[in-house]
Amino acid sequence: xxxxxxxxxxxxxxxxxxxxxxxxxxxxxxxxGVTMVQLREKSASTRTFVELxxxxxxxxxxxxxxxxxNDRLDVALVVDADGVxxxxxxxxxxxxxxxxxxxxxxxxxVENFDDLxxxxxxxxxxxxxxxVYGTPTKxxxxxxxxxxxxxxxxxxxxxxxxxxxxxxxxxxGDVVAVxxxxxxxxxxxxxxxxxxxxxxxxxxxINEHLCER
Amino acid sequence: xxxxxxxxxxxxxxxxxxxxxxxxxxxxxxxxGVTMVQLREKSASTRTFVELxxxxxxxxxxxxxxxxxNDRLDVALVVDADGVxxxxxxxxxxxxxxxxxxxxxxxxxVENFDDLxxxxxxxxxxxxxxxVYGTPTKxxxxxxxxxxxxxxxxxxxxxxxxxxxxxxxxxxGDVVAVxxxxxxxxxxxxxxxxxxxxxxxxxxxINEHLCER
Numbered sequence: 001x002x003x004x005x006x007x008x009x010x011x012x013x014x015x016x017x018x019x020x021x022x023x024x025x026x027x028x029x030x031x032x033g034v035t036m037v038q039l040r041e042k043s044a045s046t047r048t049f050v051e052l053x054x055x056x057x058x059x060x061x062x063x064x065x066x067x068x069x070n071d072r073l074d075v076a077l078v079v080d081a082d083g084v085x086x087x088x089x090x091x092x093x094x095x096x097x098x099x100x101x102x103x104x105x106x107x108x109x110v111e112n113f114d115d116l117x118x119x120x121x122x123x124x125x126x127x128x129x130x131x132v133y134g135t136p137t138k139x140x141x142x143x144x145x146x147x148x149x150x151x152x153x154x155x156x157x158x159x160x161x162x163x164x165x166x167x168x169x170x171x172x173g174d175v176v177a178v179x180x181x182x183x184x185x186x187x188x189x190x191x192x193x194x195x196x197x198x199x200x201x202x203x204x205x206i207n208e209h210l211c212e213r
Numbered sequence: 214x215x216x217x218x219x220x221x222x223x224x225x226x227x228x229x230x231x232x233x234x235x236x237x238x239x240x241x242x243x244x245x246g247v248t249m250v251q252l253r254e255k256s257a258s259t260r261t262f263v264e265l266x267x268x269x270x271x272x273x274x275x276x277x278x279x280x281x282x283n284d285r286l287d288v289a290l291v292v293d294a295d296g297v298x299x300x301x302x303x304x305x306x307x308x309x310x311x312x313x314x315x316x317x318x319x320x321x322x323v324e325n326f327d328d329l330x331x332x333x334x335x336x337x338x339x340x341x342x343x344x345v346y347g348t349p350t351k352x353x354x355x356x357x358x359x360x361x362x363x364x365x366x367x368x369x370x371x372x373x374x375x376x377x378x379x380x381x382x383x384x385x386g387d388v389v390a391v392x393x394x395x396x397x398x399x400x401x402x403x404x405x406x407x408x409x410x411x412x413x414x415x416x417x418x419i420n421e422h423l424c425e426r
Contacts (some may be wrong), residue, residue, distance in 0.1 A: 045302035046284055071259055073421035074286035078308050095291050 001083070001105045001125045005209075006162040006182035008203050009036040013195045014044070014052075016190040023055045030063035032199025034189070035182070036087050039096050040070035053079040066105060073099050083107065085128065088115060093122050107162070111142035113153070120158045128184060129153050131165020132175060142212055151178040176209040214296070214318045214338045218279055219375040219395035220423075221416050222249040227257070227265075229403040230366045236268045245412025247402070248358035248395070251298050253283035266292040279318060286312050296320065298341065301328060306335050320375070324355035326366070333371045341397060342366050344378020345388060364391040382414050389422040 010029050017025045022139030026037055041049045053069060057079050060067040068084035069075050071090045076083065083105025086096055096106055109128045110116045119127050131144050144165060145153060154161050161174045164184035172183045183206060210213050223242050223381055230238045250273050254262045266282060272290050273280040279295035282288050284303045289296065296318025299309055309319055322341045323329045332340050344357050357378060358366060367374050376388045377397035385396045396419060405411030 045301075046304050047302045050304060050308070072287060074290070074304065074312065077287070077312055078304065086259075089260045090257050091263060091287065091291065095263070099287065099290055 001066065001160075003160045003181050005035045006126055006160055006180075006184075007035045008033060008188050008199060008208055009038065009162050009164075009182055009184035010034045010199070011038045011040050011070075011164065011184050013186050013190050015039060018191055022052055023059060025163075026056055027059050027191055028194065028196040029189050029199045030059060030065050031204040034065060034199050036066050036068060037073075038068040038184070039068055039081075040085075040186075042070075046072075046075070049075050050078055054083060056079070063140035068105060068107065068122050069212045076100065076104070081123065085109070085169055091122060097123075109164075110153070113156070116153055117157055120156070126162055126181070127157055127161040129157075129161055129163050132163045133166030133171065138208055148179060150175065150180065154179040160180070169198075169205055172202055173205045173209045176206050177212070181205070214279065216230065216394050217239075218248045219339055219373055219393075219397075220248045220419055221246060221412065222251065222375050222377075222395055222397035223247045223402050223412070224251045224253050224377065224397050224399045226253060226399050226403050229400050231404055235265055236272060238403055239269055240272050241408040242402050242412045243278050243285070245409035246403075246416040247278060247412050249279050249281060251281040251283055251397070252288075252294075253298075253399075255283075259285075259288070261366045262288050263291055266294060270294070279332075281318060281320065289313065296338065298322070306337060310336075322377075323366070326369070329369055330367055333369070337372055338371055339373040339375055339394070342370075342374055342376050342393070345376045346379030346384065360387055360391060363388065363393065367392040382411075382418055385415055386418045386422045389419050390425070395419070 012022055014022050039053055053075050058068055068083045068085050069081045070085050073084055084109040087109040092140045105125045107128055108119050108124045109130045110119050133144050134152050150163055161179045161183045162182045162184050167183050167185050168188040175183050189195050189198050223323050225235055227235050231343045266288050270280055281296045281298050282294045283298050284302055298320040300322040302398050318338045319341045320341055321337045322343045323332050345363050363376055373394045375395045375397050376393045380396050380398050388396050402408050402411050
């Protein structure tokens with residue numbers, strides 16, 4: 001995985017797509033410059049999850065954007081996704097690596113500094129620092145890191161980092177400025193009137209702050 | 214898979230174990246003669262699901278009873294379970310077979326005669342005919358087959374059959390009498406004061422009716 005692929009990381013939520021299909025939203029988002037896509041479906045049946053992944057795969061492939069599956073290794077295997085993203089309550093990392101092999105991307109959420117230390121002992125491809133801010137799209141998250149916490153986390157991490165949690169066009173700049181490789185967003189793209197324009201705007205802000213640091 | 218292994222098939226539900234651990238209930242149930250165990254965890258995190266499967270595996274292995282995982286192929290792979298049970302909203306059968314290989318047990322739920330016909334075209338190891346009666350443990354089930362529907366389903370199926378849905382010691386006899394290879398129960402064992410005694414009783418009734426038919 002290239003570090004740059006974390007720059008603008010779309011994490012999906014079908015329920016936040018304002019009635020548009022996930023495929024349509026992702027298609028617009030990659031046109032707008034999203035660099036990685038994570039399919040996250042916490043309530044869908046396995047069948048639906050697989051079908052969504054199968055529909056997103058050609059969209060991402062055509063755009064040269066990695067498709068990452070949240071939690072479900074079996075779904076990732078079935079569609080031959082580029083990798084999985086696992087949280088602290090998902091499959092243990094070592095197990096995920098054994099099942100997926102050395103070439104797939106595996107990202108791991110860290111919710112505090114203990115998680116981060118443990119992640120440093122693993123050969124994960126990236127860590128998702130979560131949450132930076134409070135967020136309406138996940139209600140079961142840990143205490144936010146805040147900008148200062150994020151800065152320390154980025155310094156401590158030996159892995160590429162992506163920040164997630166409550167970010168939008170007015171906050172991504174600060175987040176990139178503290179040194180993360182990228183930002184992951186859900187509603188800022190999924191619920192935008194134009195996912196394409198929203199992605200372009202977010203990427204514009206991110207790139208600007210990357211140049212400055 | 215031996216057809217006899219379907220005879221008394223325990224499907225787990227942690228929430229129905231009256232505060233006892235799933236491991237304890239399964240341990241008692243296999244001592245009572247349960248012939249197959251399916252770990253079904255619809256609301257657990259992946260981490261918890263894997264941990265439960267890892268705890269049940271030695272219990273089942275010691276008893277020589279196959280351990281089947283509901284829906285989650287990844288969990289089955291991780292613990293090297295004996296197979297998976299998939300429903301109509303889970304992974305498509307062909308995909309599950311491709312991921313698990315030819316030697317694992319794959320059972321498929323059929324909820325109506327159309328499902329059953331499609332299952333006849335697949336090399337599944339068994340079909341679960343579901344539900345026979347109305348059941349309190351699953352609220353999203355289809356119209357019950359009833360005893361006459363079950364009889365027709367068993368006749369039509371080219372695969373071994375196990376009946377599931379709302380059965381207890383007073384109904385398993387009728388179900389076996391119409392020709393199923395076995396019965397699958399949840400609360401009749403999980404919620405029994407003694408899962409061991411309950412299993413023995415159920416198996417006694419089943420064996421009696423098997424001899425008579």
